Amino acid sequence: MKKKHHWHVDVPVQRQDIERNRLKSQEKVHIFSAELKNWPVQLQLLNPNAPYFKNTDLLISADCAPSAYANFHQRFLKDKVLIILCPKLDKLIDQYVDKLTIFTKQDIKSISIVHIEVPCCSGIEVIVRRALKKAQKNIIVKNYTISIGGKVI
Numbered sequence: 001m002k003k004k005h006h007w008h009v010d011v012p013v014q015r016q017d018i019e020r021n022r023l024k025s026q027e028k029v030h031i032f033s034a035e036l037k038n039w040p041v042q043l044q045l046l047n048p049n050a051p052y053f054k055n056t057d058l059l060i061s062a063d064c065a066p067s068a069y070a071n072f073h074q075r076f077l078k079d080k081v082l083i084i085l086c087p088k089l090d091k092l093i094d095q096y097v098d099k100l101t102i103f104t105k106q107d108i109k110s111i112s113i114v115h116i117e118v119p120c121c122s123g124i125e126v127i128v129r130r131a132l133k134k135a136q137k138n139i140i141v142k143n144y145t146i147s148i149g150g151k152v153i
Contacts, residue, residue, distance in 0.1 A: 035079075036082060037079075046083060048105050048106070060083045060084075061076070061084050061124075062114065062115040063085065069150055076114050076144065087121070114144045116147075
């Protein structure tokens with residue numbers, strides 16, 4: 001006679017997944033509209049004389065910030081003109097400072113910076129400060145940091 005084997009398998013992960021899915025199904029779905037007012041958005045492609053820069057609030061963002069922060073459009077971009085760049089990948093720091101002649105050619109009301117918590121992203125603030133100094137402008141800069149996990153810190 002063959003001996004029967006009884007297997008005990010504890011599956012707490014499956015129970016957690018079921019509970020998580022149940023909770024997700026109860027969440028409200030929010031549909032947001034895009035808040036983008038200008039094109040192009042990449043700093044290298046921008047025309048500093050573009051009319052949408054006149055008397056505007058600027059949002060200067062790391063390329064990856066909109067991907068890392070789900071509510072980017074509503075929290076940061078609403079009613080602002082967007083400029084994106086990546087100081088690590090682009091390697092054009094001096095050209096970026098020169099490209100931000102927007103500060104001398106246009107009346108900028110405010111500047112907000114959004115970047116990720118990684119060290120390379122801190123270069124965005126350096127670029128903006130150098131461009132402001134070169135333009136001899138004193139504009140208040142708000143600086144927001146996004147964690148890799150997608151939270152404002």
